[in-house]
Amino acid sequence: MFFEGKITTNFKKQSIICQKKVFEFNEPKVMGILNITDDSFFDGGKYTDTKHAIKKAESLIEEGVDIIDIGACSTRPGAKLIEAKEEIAKILPVLEGIRKEFPKVVISIDTVWSEVSKAVADNGADIINDISGGTFDKAMLETIGAIKLPYVLTHCPAIPETMQTNPSYDNLILEISKFFSKQIESLYQYGATDIILDLGFGFGKTAENNFELLARQKEFEIFGLPILTGISRKSMIYKTLNTNAQQALNGTTFLHAFALQNGADILRVHDVKEAKECITLFRNYNKHIKQWN
Numbered sequence: 453m454f455f456e457g458k459i460t461t462n463f464k465k466q467s468i469i470c471q472k473k474v475f476e477f478n479e480p481k482v483m484g485i486l487n488i489t490d491d492s493f494f495d496g497g498k499y500t501d502t503k504h505a506i507k508k509a510e511s512l513i514e515e516g517v518d519i520i521d522i523g524a525c526s527t528r529p530g531a532k533l534i535e536a537k538e539e540i541a542k543i544l545p546v547l548e549g550i551r552k553e554f555p556k557v558v559i560s561i562d563t564v565w566s567e568v569s570k571a572v573a574d575n576g577a578d579i580i581n582d583i584s585g586g587t588f589d590k591a592m593l594e595t596i597g598a599i600k601l602p603y604v605l606t607h608c609p610a611i612p613e614t615m616q617t618n619p620s621y622d623n624l625i626l627e628i629s630k631f632f633s634k635q636i637e638s639l640y641q642y643g644a645t646d647i648i649l650d651l652g653f654g655f656g657k658t659a660e661n662n663f664e665l666l667a668r669q670k671e672f673e674i675f676g677l678p679i680l681t682g683i684s685r686k687s688m689i690y691k692t693l694n695t696n697a698q699q700a701l702n703g704t705t706f707l708h709a710f711a712l713q714n715g716a717d718i719l720r721v722h723d724v725k726e727a728k729e730c731i732t733l734f735r736n737y738n739k740h741i742k743q744w745n
Contacts, residue, residue: 464673464715468602468646470558470578475602477678479735480712481518482727483560483720485684488546489526505546506553513554515724519579522546523562527583529616529654529687536565543568544575551576560604564588566595573599579648583608583655585635593635597642604680605639607631607652615656624661625668628652632675648718650680654688662688666707670715681711682720684727705730 467474488505509520524542525534543561550559560579561572566589569580581604586593588611596603607628608615621627632649639647649672651665662683672679683689689703690696705726708719712734721727 464679464717465677468579468648468678470602471556475558477717480716480731481718482516482724482731483519483521483680483718484512484515484517484724485720485722486512486520486522486546487526488522488524488542502545502549506549509550509554509557512724513557516728517557517724519558519560519718520550521560521562521579521581521720522550523581525563527562527564527612527655529612531612533564533588533611533613536563536567539563539565539568540571543572547572547575547577564592566591569595569599569601573601577601579604581650582606583650583652584611585631585652586638593638593644594642596639597644600643600645602646602648603639603644604648604650605632605635606650606655609656612655619656619658619661621661624657624664625671628665629672629674632672636675636677648678648680649675650682650720653681653683654686659688659692662686666710666714668714669711673715678717679715680718680720681708681716683707683711684719684721684723701726709734 466478467476469475486505486508512520522543524539547559550557558578559576560581561568561577562581563569564582564584569592579602580596582592583606585606585608609619628651636647651669651672653662653665669679669681684704685697685700689707690700693703701723708727708730711719712731719727
């Protein structure tokens with residue numbers, strides 16, 4: 453199934469089911485990050501209060517967000533995971549508050565725990581976004597099959613605390629492809645129906661690995677699944693530019709254009725307005741490319 457050279461396909465799933473409705477990928481979507489953590493690398497500590505978190509959700513919606521991704525545990529390099537019960541206690545008030553105020557918005561929960569996934573599924577969540585790809589909690593994949601929520605399957609070779617300790621690959625694309633193949637097969641066996649792939653930029657990867665993944669992202673269309681790209685303000689940008697996360701918006705937007713060119717169906721971002729503008733410009737540019745070629 454796997455090739456060391458370039459892989460291409462003309463088929464990719466164009467929708468998932470959220471809130472018992474079809475969520476179409478006829479054009480790229482924006483997933484807005486809502487960190488309710490103390491220590492996330494960019495905006496940790498800003499939205500730990502439920503009222504502030506709901507206000508942030510309102511701002512994301514006003515900017516045109518398609519999905520709000522709520523996370524209660526930082527997964528930046530070096531971070532320690534928190535227990536499921538602590539996550540649940542942080543997430544549920546925010547989830548319930550946003551769902552009450554904005555009943556139609558699509559809400560994703562960023563968690564690696566099956567217990568959290570069950571709890572949020574019962575309280576209005578639409579998507580589970582698991583940076584571990586089902587490897588930190590042995591019950592996660594079976595749980596996803598049981599709760600029937602769309603699942604973001606991410607490649608991450610180790611826990612955040614150690615994932616950036618000398619990451620190394622003999623064949624980056626092949627190894628990630630093998631991981632996806634194994635996890636996808638398990639998910640389908642457990643009854644999961646909607647899977648989204650995240651290549652795991654910054655999770656157990658060097659800057660060179662990240663740029664290779666971005667350049668070759670389209671090859672993962674062989675799986676026929678939507679692709680989520682999460683590069684917003686990450687170190688592959690600001691370390692390359694010798695700046696910091698706060699100064700990485702311009703670099704993020706620039707690379708988002710290449711992510712779109714290389715098959716991204718969802719951009720996971722801190723800055724919704726700028727990402728939506730990038731998609732609009734890319735769509736119009738692409739229309740003229742097709743017209744004149």
